[in-house]
Amino acid sequence: MATPADTTIIARDQSHGRNINEDGTAAITIIMVPYPSQGHLNPLLHLAGLISSGYRNIPVHYVTTPAHTRKVKSRVQGWDPDSISNLHFHGLRVSSHEVSPPLNPTAFFGSFHLRGPVFELMKQLSSVTRRRLVVIYDVLMAYVVQDLDSIPNTEAYAFSAFSALFNYSFMWELQGKPEQFPELQLLQLLPEIKLPPRFSEFMRLQLGTKVNRSGTLFNSSRAIEGPFLDYVREPINTFGSDRIWAVGPLNPLHEEKGSKKDKSDPRHYCLDWLDKQAPNSVILVSFGSATTLSDEEIKVTAIGLEESQQRATVLVTKVLKVGMPVLEELLASDHQAKEIHVTSKDIKNAVRSLMDSEEGEKIRLRAE
Template sequence: MDDQNGLKEAQVVVVMVPLPLQSHLNQLLQLSRLISSYNIPVHYVCTTTHIRQAKLRVHGWNPLDNANIHFHELSTPAFICPPPNPNASIQYPSHLHPLFEAITQFRQPIAAIFHALSSTAKRVIIIHDSMMASVVQDITCIPNAESYMFHSLSAFSTFLYFWEKMGKPFPVDAKILQDLPSQEGCVTPEIAEFVHTQVNYWNFSSGYLYNSCKAIEGEGVFIDLLAREEITQNMKQWAFGPFNPVEVCDEKKPSDQRHKCLEWLDKQVPNSVIFVSFGTLTSLSDEQIKELAIGLERSEQKFIWVLRDADKGDVLVGETRRPQLPKGFEERVEGKGMVVRDWAPQLQILGHESTGGFMSHCGWNSCLESISMGVPIAAWPMHSDQPMQTMLVTNILKVGLVVKDWARRQELVSSSTVETAVKRLMASKEGDDMRKRVVEMSGAVKRSVEEGGVSRMELDSFMAHITRS
């Protein structure tokens, strides 16, 4: 364990227990940065593999430079690590189910870390992913420990989940419920069962944390609805997102230290490039890749396209499929478009002045990063909470447009649909209006995390609560 002498003097220590998927790992690592800035030791607990993954992929800061963040590496239990299936009828990455089964074995080693820290600190605060509730259940046996559950989704998605689960205990504005996407096809039956198992362990939490803020989620509408007694039984809650840095300092490093796509962006005019990326848990079929490529080419808009397969349970082991592009595509778009097949610095790309749009799966991480950087979204939901986030971005916030209608999720998105969506976002008055709205929202978000801003005050409130006498 790191820095034992420092621990003996600690009044309060915080332990992060993320779900070992990229978007979840990243959000709690970003939260570790925020909490450690209050001079509180933070202990980030996960497998060796996934800690390495989180460190390599984090944007906007370097966790190795933060002496207040301590990493506890767990041995990865043996599990089957199949490749993703790009042709699956449900696009949720079911190949990760063996990983979900394996993480249930973390209960004992994580409990040992809790007990060790509890003997050297006045209070141990455990912040755990809502999907890791069963793994941290032994905190109930530690007198000086408290747990706070982190919901990795938008407040909008989380509220509607709770509201429906509670039997719709009060009326909601009809505009919110209009055109709600179906939950069918969002996850596989095996993953739905895993989620249900975790929900059974939610009752020992002392409060809920959200990576959101009132500047984004409808001036607090959904955050306030979550606070209603019928939903969370007066449970304490805090929303102090976005956790990611809202200002990106892209230093002009030597070209061999800076991602090639950033060098390319430097040569483009402001708001002229659409960034295309569907996150870490999406695999497109060869046929869909072909249609997307043709649509991008025909749009005649500049683009950066991150073309990768979905992460496996262990991203550091084995070969990954190399998705194939139409013959001659990269040669034809040279100078106008760039295809990136490795890990791309998404936050820096979105924060670059040349980026004017983001074609995205609408994972909550990506939505927050895009909005905080002032970039409108062309929404192409794939699974999980993404259809709900698509509705939030397009219907409610009006900072994006729909590429793929969830009701037609089984259909191929044609090249003409892609072409039309890209032109609407990048080369129309409609797109310009969305860009103006999201830039205004970005400004509000940046003000909210400054001293005296609503998100900063929420974070201050949480820190005052966990460090209370």
């Protein structure tokens, strides 16, 4: 969770008095620009909630596509509405003619079409902001926000949704695996990050886009990743300021504390069942909030878990998708599946190995 030192970006403007004037202008406004994909939406959403609940006189604007806006708005259900009354969502539409055939199946470049709409929104918000428009953008959205330098009262911060160790290892590979700190020799033991050629091209364009930023925010904590946050300064400095803040780990627990959700709501029966199981005896299978499975895939997974004869609970997202524009659909599914077919037997063997073998016990002990 963010510490007072982590919030200096906005705290130093609080001493200048009331943020919102009678004419509706704000001394400081914050705009969040997440990369529209799984793993990137929630961290910035939780940061937006943290800021809006802690600084209720600062407008916070969360910007993405209409489809992703619907997703993230559904995730704030249960948050205290009074604490996020200054949190605003913008679903920016992209003209269909901007998507030229043939469509890229991985759609990494689909987010580029948000550049114009995001710039127009930044100009609009800047016009009603007296002192500063703070732009917090996902590191994969540098291309989209690059025009902010032409707006005089902006201050930009890059945001990484992932750990400092992952960021360092990723940049280390991109730089050709140069000689590293002795403490990081373990990276040599990790599997190589295999990226699709189109994604590598996408990353080169992002890293080659200059944004005059004031620093980088990490979804991390110094208590957990202190050394790695220091190590990552050098590769981060390649793209601008080496000032970094650890503002995580970001999760919704702090927002739910003030929730007005009816305490009489019954618990899901899965939670009651879990309470009755022995510690470390249940495996949780989750495919994330943005992954959908076909009926056949769900069936294969269920058979594999059943045949493993181990206690397990599975989380599957219920999805209703009607009339989603092509671009948004591609953006929502930009991680192209690898040509690997997993059978129910594979699942059975993997679960048994994890839950009922000496090697699996060692793995679970390391995870505790």
